[in-house]
Amino acid sequence: MIPPTRWLPMPILSVLLLVVWLLLQHSVALGQWLLGGVLAIAIPLVCRPFWERQPTIKRPWRLFLYVLRVLGDIVTANLQVSKLILDPRGRMRPAFVEYPLTLKENFPITILASTITMTPGTVSAHLRLDGRTLLIHALDVSDINELIDEIHQRYERPLMEIFES
Amino acid sequence: MLESLLEGVIAFMLIAGGAFAFIGSLGLTHLKDFYMRLHGPSKTTTLGVGCTLIGSMIYFSLHDGPVVQEFLITIFVFITAPVSAHMLAKSALHHKLKPDASTRGNPEELESEKPKHTVEESPQGNSPLP
Numbered sequence: 001m002i003p004p005t006r007w008l009p010m011p012i013l014s015v016l017l018l019v020v021w022l023l024l025q026h027s028v029a030l031g032q033w034l035l036g037g038v039l040a041i042a043i044p045l046v047c048r049p050f051w052e053r054q055p056t057i058k059r060p061w062r063l064f065l066y067v068l069r070v071l072g073d074i075v076t077a078n079l080q081v082s083k084l085i086l087d088p089r090g091r092m093r094p095a096f097v098e099y100p101l102t103l104k105e106n107f108p109i110t111i112l113a114s115t116i117t118m119t120p121g122t123v124s125a126h127l128r129l130d131g132r133t134l135l136i137h138a139l140d141v142s143d144i145n146e147l148i149d150e151i152h153q154r155y156e157r158p159l160m161e162i163f164e165s
Numbered sequence: 166m167l168e169s170l171l172e173g174v175i176a177f178m179l180i181a182g183g184a185f186a187f188i189g190s191l192g193l194t195h196l197k198d199f200y201m202r203l204h205g206p207s208k209t210t211t212l213g214v215g216c217t218l219i220g221s222m223i224y225f226s227l228h229d230g231p232v233v234q235e236f237l238i239t240i241f242v243f244i245t246a247p248v249s250a251h252m253l254a255k256s257a258l259h260h261k262l263k264p265d266a267s268t269r270g271n272p273e274e275l276e277s278e279k280p281k282h283t284v285e286e287s288p289q290g291n292s293p294l295p
Binding site: 023086093113139 | 195211232234237250264268
């Protein structure tokens with residue numbers, strides 16, 4: 001990873017800003033590179049005080065695999081939820097599930113909560129103030145412990161490996 | 166040949182996107198309680214928008230060279246949809262909306278707490294309530 005310096009406090013954000021700028025302008029002319037570069041340096045410097053400490057990505061390759069897995073799960077999630085909505089008998093077993101978090105940093109927790117919302121039949125509803133449990137509402141769940149176990153194995157463990165390990 | 170094949174893919178993407186968006190909206194009207202209704206828009210519409218954008222990306226790439234702005238829209242939708250669903254769920258919990266009777270689990274956020282004191286026994290009668 002690129003180490004942060006005085007002029008580039010958040011290297012990843014800077015790269016992201018430059019890429020987004022070029023995509024938005026839909027051009028790779030020199031002027032756009034320059035303007036994007038200025039923005040990519042200026043914006044992190046201005047908004048640095050109210051950013052949290054950036055987490056370090058220990059294993060970028062794992063992150064890529066994680067994104068692919070989540071994209072696949074989004075498709076299955078949609079098919080499942082569509083089936084549940086269209087099922088005329090409407091047999092649903094909704095439940096509130098308290099999920100015990102093992103992640104500690106805020107950013108990975110945010111990613112986990114978003115992933116839970118995007119994937120099969122679950123919406124993360126509330127992060128308790130102590131930051132130790134996440135309240136999840138599930139649309140159709142037969143075994144609560146199984147659901148907790150699945151989230152832990154499928155999403156939380158990879159996130160721990162990527163960010164904390 | 167290739168063009169008609171791609172047009173078939175575009176048509177499929179548009180129809181799939183429309184179907185998913187429709188099912189999501191159907192869920193919004195048909196499901197029983199607020200928390201269940203939240204599932205519809207947070208998931209199916211994401212894929213609905215995603216499919217439509219893929220279709221649009223292929224279509225415009227065919228006509229005027231590669232177009233990638235749709236990627237940005239997709240990314241922004243995927244970032245914001247879970248956040249808005251989370252905020253909606255949070256405010257529902259805050260208002261202690263009753264979940265459907267078949268819902269299992271009883272989070273402490275939903276337990277109705279007794280009011281600290283009623284208007285009659287409030288000290289000195291300078292209660293903010295009329």
